[in-house]
Amino acid sequence: MEARTEKRNKAVISQFQMEGEPEHISPYGNGHINDTYLVAMKGNGPDYILQRINKSVFPQPEVVVENIAGVTAYLRDRIEKRGGDVTREVLNLIPTLGGENFLVDSDGQYWRAYLFVDRTITYQLPDTEAVFRESARAFARFGALLAEYPSEKLNHTIPGFHDTPWRYQQLRQAIQNDPRRRAKEVERELAFAFARETEASRLQDMQNNGQLPVRVTHNDTKLNNVLFDAQSNTGVCVIDLDTVMPGLAAHDFGDAIRFGANTSEEDEADLSKCELSLPMFRAYTEGYLEIARGTFTDHEIAVLPVGAKMMTLECGIRFLADYINGDVYFKVHDPDQNLRRARNQLKLVQSMEDKWVDMNAIVENAL
Numbered sequence: 001m002e003a004r005t006e007k008r009n010k011a012v013i014s015q016f017q018m019e020g021e022p023e024h025i026s027p028y029g030n031g032h033i034n035d036t037y038l039v040a041m042k043g044n045g046p047d048y049i050l051q052r053i054n055k056s057v058f059p060q061p062e063v064v065v066e067n068i069a070g071v072t073a074y075l076r077d078r079i080e081k082r083g084g085d086v087t088r089e090v091l092n093l094i095p096t097l098g099g100e101n102f103l104v105d106s107d108g109q110y111w112r113a114y115l116f117v118d119r120t121i122t123y124q125l126p127d128t129e130a131v132f133r134e135s136a137r138a139f140a141r142f143g144a145l146l147a148e149y150p151s152e153k154l155n156h157t158i159p160g161f162h163d164t165p166w167r168y169q170q171l172r173q174a175i176q177n178d179p180r181r182r183a184k185e186v187e188r189e190l191a192f193a194f195a196r197e198t199e200a201s202r203l204q205d206m207q208n209n210g211q212l213p214v215r216v217t218h219n220d221t222k223l224n225n226v227l228f229d230a231q232s233n234t235g236v237c238v239i240d241l242d243t244v245m246p247g248l249a250a251h252d253f254g255d256a257i258r259f260g261a262n263t264s265e266e267d268e269a270d271l272s273k274c275e276l277s278l279p280m281f282r283a284y285t286e287g288y289l290e291i292a293r294g295t296f297t298d299h300e301i302a303v304l305p306v307g308a309k310m311m312t313l314e315c316g317i318r319f320l321a322d323y324i325n326g327d328v329y330f331k332v333h334d335p336d337q338n339l340r341r342a343r344n345q346l347k348l349v350q351s352m353e354d355k356w357v358d359m360n361a362i363v364e365n366a367l
Helices: 003-013 062-082 128-143 162-176 185-194 202-208 249-260 278-292 296-303 304-325 336-352 354-366
Strands: 022-027 035-040 048-052 109-117 215-217 228-229 233-238 245-248
Touching: 003 022, 003 048, 003 202, 062 109, 062 128, 128 228, 128 233, 128 245, 128 249, 128 278, 162 185, 162 202, 185 304, 185 336, 202 304, 215 249, 233 304, 245 249, 249 304, 278 304, 278 354, 296 304, 304 336, 304 354, 336 354
Parallel strands: none
Antiparallel strands: 022 035, 035 048, 048 109, 215 245, 228 233
C-alpha cells in the first residue's frame, strides 16, 4: 500500500472509536466493489475492518449503512436472547468519535468500520460438499432470524437490483451506446441471452400475484460472504450486508448456486470446465431447507431452481452489459475479464437447462 493511501487511512481510523493503536493496515479480501482494509492493532486488543464505500455503486451510502445498522442491531438482540456470541455471530459497526455509523472524509468519501471477527476463515470456492452445505445453513439461519423483521423498513440500496426485465433494458441501452465498440464481438452471447428474455419476469410476476412473499434478503450470497470458524469449520457469521434489502428467497438461493455450484471459477475462460455440479446443488439445497423449510411457503420452495437459473442469467447479462459499457461497474484485472465472466454464466445457464429435471427432483427429495 502506497504511503499516501496509508496516511489517509490512518487519518480516517483516528475518527472511529477503536481500541488501541494501529500496528499495520493492509488490503483485505477479494470484493469487487468496496475498498476493504484490515486494521491490526498493537497488543492483545481487537482488530478491525475499515471500508470505503463505492459511491458509484451505492450513490447514497448513508442509506446502505442505515440498513446495516438496523439489521445487525436486530440480529444482535435475537442472538443474545438465544445465548449466542454477538461479537462473532453478527457484524458490529464501530461508531465514529461523534457517535455516527459512518464517516465522510474531506474528499466526500464515505467510510465505515467493523469489529474484526477473529478465528475465522473464508472460502472462495467450496472445497467439499460439506462446506457448501454449511454455508447454506448459515444463509438460511440469517434469513430465519430476520423472518419477522419488517422488510418495508429497509431502503432499496440499489433500486431494481434483481429486476431481471430491467437488466435486459440496461443491456439494450449498453448495446445502443456501445462506447468501446464491443457489441459486435458478442453477438453470439447476446443472441443466447435474448432468447431467454421471456422467462425473465416469472419470479416478479409471482411476487406481484401474491404467490411469493417479500422478505429481508442478503442479495449477495456468495460462499466468501460466510465466515467459518477456523476450528470447527461451521458457519459463524454472514458478512457483506451492503445489499440487504427487501427481496425474494429464490434470489438468495439462486445467487449462492450460480457461484458455488459452478464447477469452474467465475471468470474461467475454458468453458468446457463450466457445468452445474448436481452434488453441490444437492448439498446446498439440503442444508438450506434443513433450516428454512419451516419458514418458506410451498411456492417459494418450488421455484428455488428458477431462482438459480434467473440469478445466473441475470449475472450473465450484467457482466455482458458492463463489458459493452467499458467495465464501469465491476472491478476487472484485465480488459476481457467481464467478457469471460459473462460467457461463464451463460454456459452455466445452459448446463442448468440440461439438468433441469434433476434440479427439481433434488428440491422435492430434500423436503
